[in-house]
Amino acid sequence: MNRDEIIARDGDSFPGESYTTAVLRPAYDEAKRMLLPSMMRIHRAHLIMLRTAGILSASDAAVIAQSIDELNLDALASSEYTGEFEDLFFTVEHQMMQIGGEVTGSLHTARSRNDMGMTLYRMVMREQLLRVLKAAGNLYETLVRMGAEHAETLTLEHTHTQPAQPSILGHRFLAIADVLGRDIRRVQQAYASLDYSPMGGAALTGTGFPINREHMAELLGFRGLVENSYDAVAATDYIAHSAITLQLMAVDTGRSCVDFLNWCTAEFGLYRVAAPYVQISSIMPQKRNPVSIEHSRSLLSAAAASAQTVLTMMHNTPFGDIVDTEDDLQPHIWRSVEILTNVLELLSGVYGTIQVNTDVMRERALASFANATELADTLVRDGGLTFHQAHAIVSRLVREADVAGVTDIRTLTGEQVHAIARDVVGHDVSLSAEQLARALNADNFVAVRTSKGGAAPSEVARMAAARVATAAEFAAWLDATHQHLSSVDARLLTETAALRQTEG
Numbered sequence: 001m002n003r004d005e006i007i008a009r010d011g012d013s014f015p016g017e018s019y020t021t022a023v024l025r026p027a028y029d030e031a032k033r034m035l036l037p038s039m040m041r042i043h044r045a046h047l048i049m050l051r052t053a054g055i056l057s058a059s060d061a062a063v064i065a066q067s068i069d070e071l072n073l074d075a076l077a078s079s080e081y082t083g084e085f086e087d088l089f090f091t092v093e094h095q096m097m098q099i100g101g102e103v104t105g106s107l108h109t110a111r112s113r114n115d116m117g118m119t120l121y122r123m124v125m126r127e128q129l130l131r132v133l134k135a136a137g138n139l140y141e142t143l144v145r146m147g148a149e150h151a152e153t154l155t156l157e158h159t160h161t162q163p164a165q166p167s168i169l170g171h172r173f174l175a176i177a178d179v180l181g182r183d184i185r186r187v188q189q190a191y192a193s194l195d196y197s198p199m200g201g202a203a204l205t206g207t208g209f210p211i212n213r214e215h216m217a218e219l220l221g222f223r224g225l226v227e228n229s230y231d232a233v234a235a236t237d238y239i240a241h242s243a244i245t246l247q248l249m250a251v252d253t254g255r256s257c258v259d260f261l262n263w264c265t266a267e268f269g270l271y272r273v274a275a276p277y278v279q280i281s282s283i284m285p286q287k288r289n290p291v292s293i294e295h296s297r298s299l300l301s302a303a304a305a306s307a308q309t310v311l312t313m314m315h316n317t318p319f320g321d322i323v324d325t326e327d328d329l330q331p332h333i334w335r336s337v338e339i340l341t342n343v344l345e346l347l348s349g350v351y352g353t354i355q356v357n358t359d360v361m362r363e364r365a366l367a368s369f370a371n372a373t374e375l376a377d378t379l380v381r382d383g384g385l386t387f388h389q390a391h392a393i394v395s396r397l398v399r400e401a402d403v404a405g406v407t408d409i410r411t412l413t414g415e416q417v418h419a420i421a422r423d424v425v426g427h428d429v430s431l432s433a434e435q436l437a438r439a440l441n442a443d444n445f446v447a448v449r450t451s452k453g454g455a456a457p458s459e460v461a462r463m464a465a466a467r468v469a470t471a472a473e474f475a476a477w478l479d480a481t482h483q484h485l486s487s488v489d490a491r492l493l494t495e496t497a498a499l500r501q502t503e504g
Contacts, residue, residue: 015083027327028081031088034334036077038123039092042116043068044492045219046199047107051499053212055110058499060103065499067100089113110209114233114321115201121330122194123220125242128337129191130481132246135344136184137474139253142352143177144471146170148464152457154442155270155361156370165373166365166442169356171455174463176256181467183249184474190245191481194238197222201232204321219495221488233321236314239333246336247307253344254300257293260351264290269360274353277346292350296343303343306336365442367408369398374448375409375417378439383429393417393424409440 001009010016015024047068051061076092085091097104153169197217200206206229217225226232263270277292309332317324372394379390397412397420406412414436421429431439438444450456453463 015086020081020083023328024083024087025081026331028088028091030327030331030334032077032079034124034330035088035120036073036092038120038127039089039116040068040071040073041123041220041489041492042119042199043092043107044496045216046111047499048219048492048495049212049216050107050109052215053210055209055211056106060106061499062501063100063103064096064107065496067096067104068496069500070099071095089116110202110207110211111199112201112203112233114203115198115229117326118198118201118226118233119220121326122196122198122222122238124330125194125239125333126191126485128334129187129242130478131341132249132337132344133184133187133191133474133478135341135348136180136187136249137471137478139344139348139351140177140180140184140467140474141471142348143173143180144464144467146351147174147177147460147467150356151460151464153356153358153361154365154446156365156368163364163368163370165370166368166445167455168446168457168460169358169361170460170464174460174467177467179252180249181470181474183245183252186245186248187242188477190241192223193241195223196226196238197224198226198232201226201229204230204233219488219492221485230320234319236317236325239325239329240311240314243307243310243333243336246333246340247304247311250300250304250307250336250340250343253347254297254304257297257300257347260354261290261293261297264293270357272355272357273350274355277350277353292346296347296350299339299343303336303339306332306339310336362442367410369401369407369409371409371440371442371445372398374445375436375439378435379429379431382435383431385425385429389425393420393429396420396424412436412440 010018044065047056047061047064050056051058056064071092072095076088076095079091085094093105093108096107147170150170150173151168155167155169155172156163156165157167157172158164197213197220199216199220200211200213213225217223226235260271262268264273273288273290273292277290278288279291281287281289310329313329313332314325375397376387376390376394379385379393380387383390385393397416400416400420401409401412414431414433417431417436418428421427446455446457448456450459453459
């Protein structure tokens with residue numbers, strides 16, 4: 001395009017149309033959707049702090065409080081970007097000054113859009129992480145319940161995608177829950193790491209006005225300050241911590257989706273997804289496609305990718321106030337939260353209503369050769385062999401059975417064991433028919449695995465009970481945090497109303 005064509009498209013004054021389309025309008029739309037409520041909280045808190053510190057007169061504070069209260073937030077939330085003002089902040093400032101006059105401009109004393117912006121992002125991120133934690137807590141409770149319900153359900157587990165050992169289904173559900181529990185704690189830690197107020201950092205060097213930064217942090221519900229004023233406007237580790245934890249939660253959760261998809265196939269036939277979460281084929285009327293799990297798997301990858309975008313956009317950016325880590329970056333973490341939250345809630349429904357084909361699970365565990373480990377263990381415990389010797393005997397026994405086309409471990413005989421033992425170690429082993437039968441029984445396999453955290457039904461039941469308490473702990477933390485933030489909001493409204501009643 002030549003110069004005249006560019007001017008014809010973009011104009012010759014700020015903002016150019018291409019700049020508006022690429023930057024300003026999307027930023028305005030995201031800000032009014034995500035930042036407006038927290039922006040008003042900051043206005044109220046800053047007003048209260050300025051008045052308490054004696055920086056504003058009572059009469060000026062009353063006018064500004066009225067301007068805040070009478071601002072039409074619904075109209076702002078539905079407004080379109082016109083280019084009259086650079087962004088939402090200046091739009092709000094203009095409308096407040098229309099209500100209260102020039103004195104309303106005093107609200108910007110001792111602050112900058114820099115410290116305001118970083119505070120906004122932290123406040124919104126607190127809300128976003130609480131959304132994730134609520135959904136994750138629901139899924140955690142569902143997994144724990146499934147673990148308790150299947151504390152005696154015999155199943156066949158795999159390693160390297162091949163049959164490995166008999167186990168208890170509840171043991172797997174609780175394993176998935178434990179991973180999610182660690183992810184929940186990591187998100188709680190991310191919440192704690194961002195719960196500090198940058199307000200008072202101003203542009204980057206602080207301010208010469210006698211502000212009370214601690215009071216401001218308290219009014220906004222933060223646990224403390226980002227003390228160094230440069231750090232307050234420059235650091236991005238607060239959002240990186242969140243991005244990393246969200247990415248890990250998405251990746252961890254997606255791994256279990258892969259397994260459930262396999263087990264729902266007709267060939268495995270271990271699970272049947274409930275009707276609300278399946279779709280039929282447009283041409284094959286017999287199909288029950290578990291698309292809810294398919295979508296969950298792919299969307300969790302999208303959530304992880306959005307979180308990775310945040311980290312990528314932060315990479316090699318200058319250490320200071322800069323747009324790379326602000327308006328352009330924030331929507332990606334919000335997108336990650338949105339996807340992750342929705343999928344966690346979806347999986348709570350899918351896993352919590354899934355039908356388990358316990359008979360098929362049990363028969364496969366009983367009939368497979370996955371019990372071979374216990375036969376080797378029995379030869380050690382009762383036969384006086386080293387595990388290396390026992391492993392050699394059982395490994396050869398399994399190979400010969402495979403060559404002979406034997407698929408059910410329960411058909412093995414003591415004579416077969418003794419014959420191989422004589423060849424491997426030079427003598428029979430001390431193994432009665434009763435001991436052999438017990439060693440080849442999958443119920444016995446899981447029953448004896450009573451080491452702490454093992455697959456014995458008694459251990460699974462114990463762990464499930466302990467995880468119920470953990471779920472209650474998660475819920476209590478979430479409830480207490482919501483109550484704290486609600487009380488802060490109520491205080492802001494009460495103290496702002498008090499300023500309006502003050503006579504000049």
